[in-house]
Amino acid sequence: MSVDPQDVLVSQSAKPFLKWAGGKQQLLTQFELFFPPTIGRYFEPFVGGGAVFFHLVSSRRLPGPVFLFDKNEELINAYRVVRDRVDELIEALAVHKVSHSKEHYYQTRSLDRQDGRLNDRVVRAARTLYLNKTCYNGLYRVNSKGQFNVPMGSYRNPQILNENVLRDASAALQGADIQVRDFREVIDLAQADDFFYFDPPYDPLSKTASFTGYTANDFGEQDQRDLAGIFKQLTEKGCRCMLSNSSTDFVCDLYAGFRLEKVQARRAVNSDKNGRGDIEEVVVLNY
Numbered sequence: 001m002s003v004d005p006q007d008v009l010v011s012q013s014a015k016p017f018l019k020w021a022g023g024k025q026q027l028l029t030q031f032e033l034f035f036p037p038t039i040g041r042y043f044e045p046f047v048g049g050g051a052v053f054f055h056l057v058s059s060r061r062l063p064g065p066v067f068l069f070d071k072n073e074e075l076i077n078a079y080r081v082v083r084d085r086v087d088e089l090i091e092a093l094a095v096h097k098v099s100h101s102k103e104h105y106y107q108t109r110s111l112d113r114q115d116g117r118l119n120d121r122v123v124r125a126a127r128t129l130y131l132n133k134t135c136y137n138g139l140y141r142v143n144s145k146g147q148f149n150v151p152m153g154s155y156r157n158p159q160i161l162n163e164n165v166l167r168d169a170s171a172a173l174q175g176a177d178i179q180v181r182d183f184r185e186v187i188d189l190a191q192a193d194d195f196f197y198f199d200p201p202y203d204p205l206s207k208t209a210s211f212t213g214y215t216a217n218d219f220g221e222q223d224q225r226d227l228a229g230i231f232k233q234l235t236e237k238g239c240r241c242m243l244s245n246s247s248t249d250f251v252c253d254l255y256a257g258f259r260l261e262k263v264q265a266r267r268a269v270n271s272d273k274n275g276r277g278d279i280e281e282v283v284v285l286n287y
C-alpha cells in the first residue's frame with residue numbers, strides 16, 4: 001500500500017509532548033523515503049520524544065500493536081500517564097502554569113531529593129513535563145544520585161501546558177505497550193515481519209563533542225556494538241529494521257553490509273554556536 005502524501009499532511013495531529021535531545025521531527029521528510037510501505041507490529045526501543053512514532057500513527061500507518069520502550073524511567077512514566085490519566089495530568093500542569101517562577105522551578109526540581117514526594121505517578125509526570133518545558137534547552141540530565149540537575153532556562157513564555165497536544169498524544173498512545181526496557185531485551189519479543197526503528201544516543205563525532213544529555217551519558221562503544229549485534233539478530237529473524245546514528249567511521253563499519261543512506265540534520269548539541277549547523281547522519285536499513 002502506498003501512502004498518499006496529502007493524507008499524511010491532513011492527518012498530522014499527534015506530535016511529541018516533550019522536547020527531547022535528538023528529536024527527529026526535522027528529519028521526517030527525509031525519512032519518508034525509507035519507511036517500509038506497510039507496518040505490522042511496530043517497535044521503538046529508544047522512544048525519547050517519539051517523533052517517528054507520532055508521525056507514523058498520525059499518518060495512519062500503525063494498524064498493529066505498538067511497543068514503545070526507553071531506559072529513562074521518568075520519560076516512560078510520563079508516556080504512561082499521558083496514555084492513561086491525561087485529565088489529571090492537565091489539571092496538575094495547570095497548577096504549575098499559574099505557579100511558574102524561579103522559586104517554583106527549583107522547588108519542583110528538588111522533589112526528587114525528598115523521600116516519597118514523587119510516589120504519585122501523575123505528580124511525577126507533571127513535574128517531568130513542567131521541568132522539560134522550563135529548564136535550560138529542554139535538557140534531561142541527572143547527577144550520580146539520579147537527581148535532575150538542569151538549571152532553569154530563560155523563556156519569556158514557556159509552553160507549560162498545551163492541552164491539545166496532550167489529548168492528541170493520549171489518543172495516539174491508546175493500546176501502546178510502554179515499558180522501561182534496555183534495548184537488548186527486544187530480541188526476546190521479536191517476530192518475523194516486525195518493524196523496528198532505532199534511534200540510539202549517537203556515537204560522538206569527537207570525544208570533546210560528547211554530549212551529556214541522557215540518563216547518565218553512559219551509552220558507550222560497547223553499547224553501539226551490542227546494538228549492531230541486535231540489529232543483525234533481528235535481521236536473521238526476518239524483522240525489518242531502520243536505525244539512525246551519526247555518520248562516523250565507527251558506525252559505518254559496524255553496519256557494513258547493510259544499506260546505508262545519508263541524511264542532513266540540523267543539530268544544536270553545544271551551547272557554543274560553533275557546535276550548531278548541518279551535519280550528516282546515517283540511516284541504516286536491512287531492507
Ligand SMILES: C[S@@+](CC[C@H](N)C(=O)[O-])C[C@H]1O[C@@H](n2cnc3c(N)ncnc32)[C@H](O)[C@@H]1O
Pocket residue numbers: 020021022023024025045046047048049050051052069070071072075181182183184199200201202214215219
Ligand atoms: C536519541 S534519543 C531518542 C530520540 C527520539 N527518537 C526522538 O525523536 O525524540 C535516545 C534515547 O535512548 C534512551 N536510552 C539510552 N540508553 C538506552 C538503553 N540502553 N536502552 C534503551 N534506551 C536507552 C535515552 O533515554 C533516550 O531517550
